[in-house]
Amino acid sequence: MRDKVLEILFKYRATPLKNGKTPSELFLNRQLRIKLDALRPAIRQPIQTSPQLEQARQLKVGNRVMARYYGDNKQHWRPGVIVEKYGKLHYSVKLDNDYVLKRHIDQLRFVSDRPKKRVTFAQEEEKERSSSAKHLPSEKPRCDLGSGLPSSNMHHDLHEQAVLSHFQPA
Secondary structure, eight states: OHHHHHHHHHHHHHSOOTTSOOHHHHHHSSOOOOHHHHHSOOOOOOOOOOHHHHSOOOOOTTOEEEEEEOGGGSOEEEEEEEEEEETTTEEEEEETTSOEEEEEGGGEEEOOSSOOOOOOOHHHHHHHHHHHHTTSOOOOOSBOTTTSSBOTTHHHHHHHHHHHHHHSOO
């Protein structure tokens, strides 16, 4: 008896009302699929894709790329140059170490030809300063030894040194 009631309710919810919509469309914002729907083919409108989605990325021979490299049982990205194109999606890449790979476009990333800015770290800067400081003459003393009094800028200079030493690695 319970199954019959559920079947009747299901058919009711799938039957159009006076306004042309079914109770399920009004409540769930979609149509229920009934056995009759399986007999008739679904008329679907073709999905329209934008031209941007239809076109795959294109690389040219001579482009600098990063290629996926699977050596040492690890995945790495290695820099290289496109040397040949096979079809629309496959390329031959010569790595900077002269090794030649064949890769799908999904395994390649375009790299601009612009030189990168050199990134220096605090430790490198400190090493550069210490090596250049050996070749420079020593600084003048900050106070006048003859008068026995500190110079007027000494307090400012000490504060500046304390602030700078706070930001430098130990």
